[in-house]
Every structure is written in structure tokens, then in C-alpha cells.
Amino acid sequence: MGADVSRRHEMNLATISVSASILVKSDPAILHLFESPILMKCRSTGGSNMESGPSITDWMQALSGIVSAAGVVGGILVAWCQLNSWRNQSLVQRRSELAENILSAAKEIDDVMRNVRSLFGSGVPEDKRADKYFILNEKLRRLNDNSAAFQFLRKSQVKAKFIIQDTAVDAAIEQLFQARVDFLEAIDSVATYRDNPPQSDESKKLLNESERDMYGTYSDRDRINRSIQDALIKLEVRLGPTVRLNDRN
Secondary structure: OHHHHHHHHHHHHHHHHHHHHHHOOOOHHHHHHHOOHHHHHHHHHOOOOOOOOOOHHHHHHHHHHHHHHHHHHHHHHHHHHHHHHHHHHHHHHHHHHHHHHHHHHHHHHHHHHHHHHOOOOOOOOHHHOOOOOHHHHHHHHHHHHOHHHHHHHHHHHHHHHHHOOOHHHHHHHHHHHHHHHHHHHHHHHHHHHHHOOOOOHHHHHHHHHHHHHHHOOOOOOOHHHHHHHHHHHHHHHHHHHHHHHHHHO
8 A cells, every 4th residue: 555655656746747847948937846845855755754754944945936936927927918908908099090090081082072073163264265174174183182082091991901800891981982983984974075965865864964973963863972971971880989989998
């Protein structure tokens, strides 16, 4: 019976030694624990001589090693939690700033399209009366002067695909860019009819629709403005809570 107990004791000490050799790679303080006098004596005696066992001093040193190792592990856990907390806060901050930038850029594009399509400022100077493309070119010039707003929104859209990761936001942004495409197509269509005036009723209808898209009536029949306002609402619904969440923090 005593021999069995001794063998089990030696096997337990061997297991502890293997564990120590693994843990030492991550923390020297843990190695100190496994090399404490109490364990060294147990290994040297093999647990067979109880009278020559560890003293109170040995037990105190071993306990000190345990406390030291626990402190190191606790410090690592606290640092890990703090790092995760910082990462989460940083991500929330980035998402909020990006959401705010997208909403601001979308509203700016709404203002740009209103200015470009407005009937005001579409008068033709006296010396340009003979230029049947003057108004068309003027609108294109205004749109080009405000191209930075579209460029900023496109860059924000690319970031949003990785940071916000919301397909509804991406679709709403594309809706704003499509409004610009529809406007340019209307300009092209009107220019075509300036060269070749419509003859059929269908051609006249298409010209009226193109002029409505180009000038902007802002009525229920104004499809470009409807599309822009719909995109703004979608963005506010999807991104508004993200901005407000960061404000509360």
C-alpha cells in the first residue's frame, strides 16, 4: 500500500514538472513557483520520508510563489480586458465619425443637386442668346465645380463597407450617385433634341421628361428628387442611431 502511494506521488510530481516546463515559456514567475524549496524537497525525497518533509519556511515561500504567479496572471487578464475595451471604444468612435461624415456628405449632395437643377440662375446672357447649349453647359459646370462632394462620399462609402458593413447604407449611397447619372442622361437627351427637334408625340414626351429631370420641379413627378430624398431617409434611419450612441458615450 505504501509503495502504491509513493508511486502515485512520484507520478504527480512528474506531471507538475511537465506543466512547469510548459508554463515557464510564458511567465518566469510561474517557473519560480515550481522551483520553490517545498517542491524541490518533495522531488528529492520522493515523498517517502515524511519526517524530512518541507518546513514552515518552505511552505511560506511556496505560498509566496503562488501569490506572485496569481498576481502576474491577474495582471495579464486585466491588461487583456483593457485592450479589448479600448479596441471596442475605438471601433465605436470610428463607426460614429464615419456615419456622421456620410450623413453630412449626403445632405451636401442634396444641396448640390438642388443648386444644379434649379431654374434660378438659368438665364442666358445677351451675348449667349445664339448658344443653344449655354444652359446645358452651365449646369454641367456647376455640377463639376461640386465634384468634391461626390468624391468624399465615394471614399466614405468604401470605408463603410469594411467598418459599418451595412448593405442598406451602401445601397442608399448608390442611389445618390444614380441620381447624378440620371441628371447627366437628361442633359444628354435634351442636347440631342436641340440638334434634332422631336417630331413624334413619343419623342416630345421623352423631351419633356428629360427637361423635368434636368431642371427639377420638386413635385411628385420629380423622380430624381424623390430618389434623393428616399436615400436620405434610409441613411438617417440606418446611421442615425450610430451617431447618437457615440454622443451619449
